[in-house]
Amino acid sequence: MAFSFNRVQLAGNLTRDPQVRFLANERAVANFGLAVNRRYKTNDGQQKEEVVFVDVEAWGRTGELVGQYLTKGRACFVEGRLRLDQWEDKNDHQKRSRLVVVADNVHFLDSPRGQGPGGPAGEPGEPGDTSTDAAPASGASRPAAPAGAAQPLDDEPPF
DSSP: OOOOOOOOEEEEEEESSEEEEEEESSSSSEEEEEHHHHHHHHSEEEEEEEEEEEEEEEHHHHHHHHHHHTTTTOOEEEEEEEEEEEOOTTTTTTEEEEEEEEEEEEEEOOOOSOOOOOOOOTTTSSSEEEEOOOOOTTTOOOOOOOTTTTTOOHHHOOO
């Protein structure tokens, strides 16, 4: 049997605001587009740029956080797998297909306007990695802040 491996890593900018919907079992799914740029030099020395547009789907808590914190134009890094969707067009009965990236992890690469360099979850001097890997697997919550310390705002990410 041949070896197969289905893994994708992409960094780019959102082409539209994520659309989040909740299924009957209350599980969230967010759909968004990602534009990934490639710059290269042709044989005659001319600079060229090609853009690839990718459809991305994020499920569960990752999808909720994507819908809450990412907007059109924001940069993110997506890790996931490829899925092939196939259907028959209702109008002309042609078979159609498209590749979709199903995201396992989404990392926010930039901070929204008005936030510090680390974004809403960053501390001064820390990089702005606001991964959507929400809480530790043990289910442990964050330790309580010391008395008199500033409490986080409600709109801050929970990680």
